[in-house]
Amino acid sequence: MEYQDILYTKVDGIATITINRPKQYNAFRAQTCEEMIDAFKDAEFDRGIGVVVLTGVGDKAFCTGGDQGTHEGGYGGRGTIGLPVEELQSVIRDISKPVIARVNGYAIGGGNVLVTICDLAIASENAQLGQVGPRVGSVDPGFGTALLARVVGEKKAREIWYLCRRYTAQQALEMGLVNAVVPQDQLDAEVKKWCDEILEKSPTAIALAKKSFNVDTEMIRGMGGLAMHALKLYYESPESAEGGNAFREKRKPEFRKYVR
Secondary structure, three states: OOOOOEEEEEEOOEEEEEEOOHHHOOOEOHHHHHHHHHHHHHHHHOOOOOEEEEEEOOOOEEEOOEOHHHOOOOOOOOOOOOOOHHHHHHHHHHOOOOEEEEEOOEEEOHHHHHHHHOOEEEEEOOOEEEOOHHHOOOOOOOHHHHHHHHHHOHHHHHHHHHHOOEEEHHHHHHHOOOOEEEOHHHHHHHHHHHHHHHHOOOHHHHHHHHHHHHHOOOHHHHHHHHHHHHHHHHHOOHHHHHHHHHHHHOOOOOHHHHOO
């Protein structure tokens, strides 16, 4: 596959997948997801790769979720909601190699979900994390909610989704959403350090450990798949459309007028 929305490199056993949409704060569209899925699968089958790093280009954003600019009429791709997020989330969990989120800036919405799903996360001090779904007429009714509750605790996960606040990298560290926080100019060195430590370990043992960790939350995949069908119906409603329209028009949404 020829990549347009991502950069993909492989050096010294480390595969790096970088979302390359800086003008959109590394928000993803259907094409971006397809490319990331392809790159993750390539890394899985390359025996020379022992760890994968997921990040975004520049120093402003890791990923800000689905591109609301392409949300009108769906995202224009495959998948239940026109965006293969289910497959992207699954491939991150399913590949036998650890995936490290290099959180270099905003990790908002679907970007926050990616951080949640990655095996490990290392953030720069200027990173900000959080959810915006209910603010823009959206939600992740699977790993983004249920797995988040396992990671940070149910009360905190509900706070994150119900209030749509932003959290500093240090706050994310304290709640367990990221593993380490370093100054921006030390981020690459810290990620490389963690990758090198992983590469010293038995790849088979690491793979077995990852599969074992996933067993406890595997039921979320089925629940999420079912909920995505409900989400598709929600996206077709005036209430959901109000969120996207308000975002694009830079105004506060008026959701309450759609309450029956």
